[in-house]
Amino acid sequence: MLRYLCRRFAASLLVLVGVSLVIFTIARVIPGDPARIALGPAAEESAVAALRAQLSLDQPFPVQYWRFARGVLTGDLGQSLYSSRAVTTDLAQFLPATLELVFAATLLMVGFGVPLGIVAAHFLDRWPDHVARIVSLLGVAAPSFVWSIIFILAFAYALDLMPVIGRLGDGTVPPPRLTGLYVIDAIAAGDGRAFRDAIWHLALPSLALALSGIGQASRLTRANMAQGYERDYIGLARAYGFTGGEIALKYALRPALIPTLTILGLDFAAKLGSAFLVEAVFAWPGMARYGVNAILAKDLNAIVGTVLVIGVGFVLVNLLIDVIVALLDPRIRARGGMT
Amino acid sequence: MLRRMLMLSLVGAAALTAAPPVPAQAQQRVLRHDEAAPGRLDPSKVPDYAAAVLTMNIYDSLVEARPGGGVMPGLATSWTISDDGKQYSFTLRPGVKFHHGGTVTAEDVVFTLDRTLTLNAGYARLFKGVSVSGPEPMKVVFTLPEANASFLASLVRMPIVQKSTVMGNIKPGGPYGDKGDYAEAWLAANDAGSGAYRVTEHNPQDGSVLVKFPDYFQGFADKAPDMVRIRYGIEAATIRTLMSRKEFEITSQWIPVEIKRALAGMPGMKLVTEAGISYFIMSMNTRRAPTDDVNIRRAIAKAIDYDTLIGMTAIGPGQPGALPMHGALPSGFLGYDKSLPANARDVPGAKAAVAASKYAGNVPPIELSWVAEVPLEEKFSLLIQQNLAEVGIPATIVKTPWALLTQQVTKPETTPHMTQRFAIGPYPDPDALISQNESRFLGTTLKMDWFADSELDRMIPAARAITDEAKRQTLYIDIQKRLLDQRPSLVAFESVATFAKQDYVTAPNLDAPGKGAAAIGSNWLFRTYSVDRTQ
Helix, strand or coil: CHHHHHHHHHHHHHHHHHHHHHHHHHHHHCCCCHHHHHHCCCCCHHHHHHHHHHCCCCCCHHHHHHHHHHHHHCCCCCECCCCCCEHHHHHHHHHHHHHHHHHHHHHHHHHHHHHHHHHHHHCCCCHHHHHHHHHHHHHHHCCHHHHHHHHHHHHHHHCCCCCCCCCCCCCCCCCCCCCCCHHHHHHHHCCHHHHHHHHHHHHHHHHHHHHHHHHHHHHHHHHHHHHHHCCHHHHHHHHHCCCHHHHHHHHHHHHHHHHHHHHHHHHHHHHHHHCHHHHHHCCCCCHHHHHHHHHHCCCHHHHHHHHHHHHHHHHHHHHHHHHHHHHHCHHHHHHCCCC | CHHHHHHHHHHHHHHHHCCCCCCCCCCCCEEEEEECCCCCCCHHHCCCHHHHHHHHHHCCCCEEECCCCCEEECCEEEEEECCCCCEEEEEECCCCECCCCCECCHHHHHHHHHHHHHHCCCCHHHHCCCEEEEEECCEEEEECCCCCCCHHHHHHHCCCCCHHHHHCCCCCCCCCHHHCCCCHHHHCCCCCCCCCEEEEEEECCCEEEEEECCCCCCCCCCCCCCEEEEEECCCHHHHHHHHHCCCCCECCCCCCHHHHHHHHCCCCEEEEEEEEEEEEEEEECCCCCCCCCHHHHHHHHHHCCHHHHHHHCCCECCECCEEECECCCCCCCCCCCCCCCECCCCHHHHHHHHHHCCCCCCCCCEEEEEECCCCHHHHHHHHHHHHHHHCCCCEEEEEECHHHHHHHCCCCCCCCCEEEEEEECCCCCCHHHHHHHCHHHECECCECCCCCCHHHHHHHHHHHHCCCHHHHHHHHHHHHHHHHHHCCEEEEEEEEEEEEEECCEECHHHHCCCCCCCCCCCCCCHHHCEECCCC
16 A cells, blocks of 8 residues: 555656646746736836846746746745735635635535436436436536526525625634634634635535536446446346345445546546636635736746646645545555555 | 435535525625725835725825826925926925824835835836935935926825834845845735725735724715725626625726626616726837838828727716827826817828828738737727728737737837727826837837837927926927827827716715826725715
């Protein structure tokens, strides 16, 4: 198990170095002089040149990358031109909001998507399956920002039921920071009002973000379970007199979960970056929105920092999924030397 | 088991979606407003509208933009200007308190100029070569390298920071020697001002919370907001919902015309405007064929259908988004002259100008660039393309992100033939906009025409050096005539910024069109606003 983890971890490190190199290069290829954009058109050329030098942009590319890599190793991602603060400070502030949103969306994806798939597979080609198919297709068909606007129009504008923006209402004091995830921090502080308000504000954006994943999870689970139902061991289980529920959860679901979990893991990491449209509609102060604004402002350090964090999230989640999949499937464990 | 799992899922989902709403705290008078992200707080780095609104409310400057034009006393009660126009002496108002305690003295003014020049960002160029001394605790003397009549007005853009607070928050190891980071990091999230509001929360991406500073020396309107909450970068559809739910008091000007129109139609809402301080300008690259020929530039100026162009900006009947332009200065500035010829379409005149050009009969196509972040410019481009085709000037439309444009305009050969931008006066003096025609701004987005004209380079500093207003008026009219003749750029219309607000909010300078101050952010003094939800 340890050898397997070490091998996966080493591969992950290589991936991260590659990601950093690629994004570092791409950020510098995007048109526009970051120093000029930051200082504005009226700034004198001397000021622009000084800022370029401060950012090491007057140095050869390898020197720039070396300075960046050295900074990363000491936990310094440089300063953001966009917010005038250390990128690490910005990320520490914005990342928890995105994490909270993506965690909630993932919970919904698993909580709704997988059971929907199980029901669809269990009632294959009957009306529950058809309903599940329609729900899944609806979720996948429209992008999350469209759902965001629909939800706002329906639940906030027309019905006036739900809050529209932010993580908490104007009158709610944020709980003392422990993780930066308001729901968890509110529980830790025993602050029921902040907890309810945080959940209330989280509901629409997380659902909008989760809908496509719910559809995906549902369809994958259904397809793989349907395949599983055709296997001999399922027939054997039936012959032994196991109930439908037992067969579904004990024998059909377990192998069917492997591709679903893999996709959900990838989806989780992808949502760290792609949540920006939902964040924009709900004025959610998250990292994805920060990253997009950084790209528009050509804020080099912030771009690289944001992508690196997403990369780390991606790698960690994949590592976790690999371990879970290996635990679920003894063949993978055996091949990977996890015994 | 299956049933149990399904039940658990449903319970979990219900917990996420069915929590009861939490009522908002509504005891205070709160004003909620949106702006484009980011909200920059450091007064020495203010380059945009959002930051100007923040600094105008958090900081004070020696003089303030006066509604209707010019300046009026701020932190300074009076001032004198030396005969040679190079020395400005100010007497400071006694007893003006900073948010962090202590009062404003000459030391703070001297410190502020030093920090501004050291950081060399934002509006630092306005004070290049200026030195300041504080011969007495309540007196400061600025010495200019040359006579500059616009200096007084430019002080609107020098918000005074408290020396002790800033020095107490510097981070060592920054790029400014013994000043460390000169408190750049701290001032990015905190304030060191004396203004009507102090900052209690700030997130440059999410929003700022300002609360009343009860000791403010100029006082407040009767029902001035106790708290102002500014949100950054909110989607237009979201703002519409918030406005309809009365969870938002006043919008920014950046929301689309369609949303403004929809809001104007809702009960209890009204559109208000800010005019006279900004314009829409199209620059023509004078170093690339065919716009290097003045006749082609004149033909372009005559070919454009200005009425339709202005009509595209309209919110609705009686709600124009732009006004016809006379000359090259908006109506809020000294030098504006309604007798200068207004832009007008003249197709035969345009055709004659093309025929008089060296490209007659064979006009090469021009690139008509529009800024990708401003979709309205695409509509303008389509109209102009059609107008130019009518007079025999082929044009291709090019969508250009702002970041790319800033790079393109550094060289004449990469600068598009025609570029577009909205410009706004940073301080209430004609030099704020006219000086952008000096050749020192070549290669920046302020001057994308590449027109280095010795005549303008002589006339503009001359107008700046004279303190007599009547003489300056004449000189600025002459400068505009030169610009109209040579047409390096085309100021197509005066912009009218439109905002939607709730009826229960009063914003004096915005509620009285044409009575506003001619400086970015100066019509957003929240202490003069009223919020009365009992209406």
